[in-house]
Amino acid sequence: MEKRFIAFSLFAAIFSVAFSQQSMTPNRYTPELLWKLGRVSDIQVSPDNKTLLYGVSWYNLEVNKGNRDLYTMPVSGGKASKVTTFKGSEANGVFRPDGRKIAFLSAESGTMQLWEANPDGSAPTQISKTDGDISGFSYSPDMKYILYTQRVKLDKTVNDTYPDLPLANARIEDDLMYRHWDSWSDYSYSHIFVATYTDGKMETGKDLMEMQRFESPMAPWGGMEQINWSPQSDKIAYTCKKMTGLEYASSTNSEIYVYDLKSGIETNISNGLEGYDQDPVFSPDGKKIVWRSMARNGFEADKDRIMIYDFATGKYSDYSEKFDQGANNFSWTQDGKTLYFLSSVHGTVHIYALTLASKEIRQISSGICDFLSISLAGKDIITSKQSMLMPTEIYKIDASGKDVQLSFTNKAILSDIRSAKVEERWMTTTDNKKMLVWVIYPPDFDPNKKYPALLFCEGGPQSMVSQFFSYRWNFQIMAANDYIVVAPNRRGLPGFGQEWNDQISGDYGGQNMKDYLTAIDEMAKEPFVDKDKLGAVGASYGGFSVLWLAGHHEKRFKVFISHCGMFNLEDQYLTTEEMWFVNWDLGGPYWAKGNPKVDHSYANSPHKFVDKWDTPIMIVEGENDFRIPYTQGMAAYNAAKLRGIPARYLHFPDESHWVLHPQNSVLWQREFFRWLDQYLK
Numbered sequence: 001m002e003k004r005f006i007a008f009s010l011f012a013a014i015f016s017v018a019f020s021q022q023s024m025t026p027n028r029y030t031p032e033l034l035w036k037l038g039r040v041s042d043i044q045v046s047p048d049n050k051t052l053l054y055g056v057s058w059y060n061l062e063v064n065k066g067n068r069d070l071y072t073m074p075v076s077g078g079k080a081s082k083v084t085t086f087k088g089s090e091a092n093g094v095f096r097p098d099g100r101k102i103a104f105l106s107a108e109s110g111t112m113q114l115w116e117a118n119p120d121g122s123a124p125t126q127i128s129k130t131d132g133d134i135s136g137f138s139y140s141p142d143m144k145y146i147l148y149t150q151r152v153k154l155d156k157t158v159n160d161t162y163p164d165l166p167l168a169n170a171r172i173e174d175d176l177m178y179r180h181w182d183s184w185s186d187y188s189y190s191h192i193f194v195a196t197y198t199d200g201k202m203e204t205g206k207d208l209m210e211m212q213r214f215e216s217p218m219a220p221w222g223g224m225e226q227i228n229w230s231p232q233s234d235k236i237a238y239t240c241k242k243m244t245g246l247e248y249a250s251s252t253n254s255e256i257y258v259y260d261l262k263s264g265i266e267t268n269i270s271n272g273l274e275g276y277d278q279d280p281v282f283s284p285d286g287k288k289i290v291w292r293s294m295a296r297n298g299f300e301a302d303k304d305r306i307m308i309y310d311f312a313t314g315k316y317s318d319y320s321e322k323f324d325q326g327a328n329n330f331s332w333t334q335d336g337k338t339l340y341f342l343s344s345v346h347g348t349v350h351i352y353a354l355t356l357a358s359k360e361i362r363q364i365s366s367g368i369c370d371f372l373s374i375s376l377a378g379k380d381i382i383t384s385k386q387s388m389l390m391p392t393e394i395y396k397i398d399a400s401g402k403d404v405q406l407s408f409t410n411k412a413i414l415s416d417i418r419s420a421k422v423e424e425r426w427m428t429t430t431d432n433k434k435m436l437v438w439v440i441y442p443p444d445f446d447p448n449k450k451y452p453a454l455l456f457c458e459g460g461p462q463s464m465v466s467q468f469f470s471y472r473w474n475f476q477i478m479a480a481n482d483y484i485v486v487a488p489n490r491r492g493l494p495g496f497g498q499e500w501n502d503q504i505s506g507d508y509g510g511q512n513m514k515d516y517l518t519a520i521d522e523m524a525k526e527p528f529v530d531k532d533k534l535g536a537v538g539a540s541y542g543g544f545s546v547l548w549l550a551g552h553h554e555k556r557f558k559v560f561i562s563h564c565g566m567f568n569l570e571d572q573y574l575t576t577e578e579m580w581f582v583n584w585d586l587g588g589p590y591w592a593k594g595n596p597k598v599d600h601s602y603a604n605s606p607h608k609f610v611d612k613w614d615t616p617i618m619i620v621e622g623e624n625d626f627r628i629p630y631t632q633g634m635a636a637y638n639a640a641k642l643r644g645i646p647a648r649y650l651h652f653p654d655e656s657h658w659v660l661h662p663q664n665s666v667l668w669q670r671e672f673f674r675w676l677d678q679y680l681k
Contacts, residue, residue: 027418028443028480031669034471035059035662038409040392042092043384047099049377050075051119053083054394055093056409061662070104072119075377075396077406083121092136092224095119097143101200103127105134114148114202128195128202135190136217136224139197140233145261146197147227147236148205154213155187175245179626180577181220182656190215192227192238194261208236208259216240218254218278225279225329230286234261237269237280237289249579252276253297256309258289269309269316275302279328283336287311290330290339293318298580299505301462303498304328306341306354319354323361324497327352331374340364340374340381344464344495347424347436351381351397364401368424370467371395382406387467388440388475389419418443420479427488427522430514436496437519438465440475440485450530452680454478455520455557456487457538457545461504461512461585464495472659472668473539481673483535483680486523490515505585506597508569509548509604516545520556532558533680537672539563539620540628540657544606547636550617551609559679561672563620564628564657567636569605575629610639616646618675620668622655648675 036059044053052073059066068089073080084090086108093104101116108115109126112133117124128134130150137148158170171178178185189212193205209216216238217226226239241254256270256277270277275294282289289309294302304326309316319339320327329342339354345363349370354361365371368387375382381397394407423439442451456473458465465487478485489496491512492504504512516536524531534557538546543565550560566572570590573582582588587597619637621630630651640647650671652664659668 027416029417029476031477031666032061034474035061036413037391040384040394040407040409043373043375043382043394044094045375045377045382046095047097052382053093053095053102059662064661064663080407097139097141116200127200138224138229140229141231142233144197144233145194146202147192147194149190149192151188152191153188154211157187176249177245177577181627182624189213190217192216213244214240214242228280228282230282231284232286235259239278249577251297252300252580254278256280256291275299281330283332284334285336292328298584300581319359326494329374331376342371344466346495347438347465347489348467365397365403366401368467386469388422388469391469420476421445427518429518435515436489438487440479442479442482447528449528451482451484451528452533453484453486453523453529455516455536456485457516457536457542459540459542461492461541462494462501464493465489472665477669484529486519488515488519506587506601508601513548535559535676535680537561547606550615551606551612557615559676560615560617561675564625566628567632568607569602572632577626610643613640613643613645616679618648620650622657623653624656627657
């Protein structure tokens with residue numbers, strides 16, 4: 001078993017928190033500490049490459065709210081200056097193309113509107129007055145136009161249909177996609193508008209979608225990265241899946257459309273590509289456009305290919321055919337000869353460069369970390385970086401690939417904290433493959449002692465166990481509570497080639513479960529691991545994994561925690577919303593008997609193995625989770641109680657697939673460790 005040890009010294013301070021009820025070892029991470037950290041995001045480089053603009057979200061645990069402000073700092077590094085002081089949060093902060101103003105969205109006037117200010121934040125002025133909230137915007141390079149996105153109500157409510165029943169509270173549905181992830185349909189669609197912009201004033205825009213029941217950006221994750229201007233300001237490229245209802249719920253076939261402002265003609269440049277096509281970016285000369293493209297319709301976790309369209313030939317080409325990794329977050333060099341992008345590789349996320357002429361791809365960045373963004377400042381790359389042991393900060397990468405930290409948002413908060421340690425291990429699986437397993441050790445780890453260990457089951461299912469810094473599933477906090485964390489990159493994750501990523505679809509309960517057991521069994525052999533004090537925890541597909549392991553673990557584990565996990569796959573098929581996911585990963589509906597993939601999938605539903613449950617289990621659910629409805633967890637909890645197995649149910653009425661409110665998050669952490677400690681300490 002090959003292993004590599006990475007030790008980080010992170011810094012933070014001891015402070016007392018009114019909400020803390022835990023007896024934590026001093027100078028270690030706590031749930032309350034997480035909510036003191038500033039969260040850095042959305043880095044922008046000024047047109048003259050001298051200044052950075054970015055946002056930092058700060059949270060107040062006592063009032064249970066957060067606020068996002070904008071900051072600037074020199075590209076060379078130095079003091080950060082806060083440049084917005086509104087009561088609410090500022091979003092989508094950018095430099096105006098001439099660099100003389102910054103622009104951002106704020107709800108200071110009651111609705112989310114577009115504001116401009118001097119680069120130092122002075123003289124803030126609202127420049128839009130639309131009906132309703134603006135959700136995103138972008139200046140045309142020549143500054144004659146501003147495109148913005150806004151929801152347009154196109155469908156009727158019951159009160160519209162029956163105006164004589166103004167107090168009626170109901171929904172009438174005739175098709176699918178009436179709810180998605182964490183929200184019900186609001187009878188409206190996100191549309192793109194283009195407005196003229198003159199002398200610092202924006203007029204009401206024209207709806208490019210022409211009142212169609214389609215939307216861009218695509219819910220729920222799409223943002224302004226899905227819409228882009230041409231350098232000549234004459235075209236707009238955008239992502240859209242022009243489907244509704246059942247068709248929308250069953251397909252991932254989004255397209256890239258190019259809208260010509262002068263003629264009003266729209267062209268589908270990705271026609272013939274069947275999977276997700278997203279995030280178009282024009283080359284600096286406007287002659288090409290790149291986007292990320294998935295080959296297979298219905299497979300939301302397929303490889304993201306580098307697709308480039310040539311306007312001269314009217315054809316697109318895959319520039320990553322020989323690159324067995326995905327690509328996203330594209331950024332062209334000014335000469336248009338090189339394209340930078342992010343890609344997942346072996347439990348990390350790194351920056352790569354594609355030379356267009358040769359199609360050669362090379363890795364630029366290095367280290368055990370995740371790079372999250374790419375912005376170019378001359379020959380330097382401005383990026384954000386995090387790891388399991390370090391929250392996001394801003395870095396600069398020079399031509400040699402060396403990175404230098406620029407921002408130190410959380411330095412004072414973390415100045416005395418003793419950090420966990422991370423070890424990279426490669427283990428041999430039951431089918432003789434090599435699997436990367438991250439092992440996280442407590443601060444002040446003593447190899448002469450014995451520690452309880454937690455198997456971390458990743459969600460997705462196709463979601464890599466990278467060097468993410470989570471504000472809920474935080475390995476620092478688990479280690480600070482003196483648990484060793486075992487986090488395998490089991491089968492079905494990106495970053496290890498397409499074959500490894502694809503294996504899990506149709507094989508829930510198969511090889512990936514053997515991979516989990518390989519990881520915990522190997523670690524249980526270590527003299528510092530107490531093999532009689534093992535637990536398994538996870539959310540989403542990780543929650544499913546825990547529920548499945550509960551019926552198959554052969555007494556390895558002493559305790560389980562499942563968050564938002566699938567329990568009854570037949571019920572899940574009929575109550576989830578994105579039908580493309582269950583059709584691809586489960587093979588289709590459970591009534592399609594005789595299909596080997598379908599039969600195997602539903603035969604491995606955790607609810608069919610409750611008779612073998614014998615271990616205490618905690619179930620966590622959010623009532624607004626429509627991806628995996630909370631009744632899945634409720635059923636699992638009820639099954640455990642009916643069988644006389646110690647069980648606890650933690651239900652959040654105002655949370656979804658995640659726990660996002662500060663005090664709910666702290667409560668989650670406290671209950672997480674109260675349950676584990678009861679059985680493992």
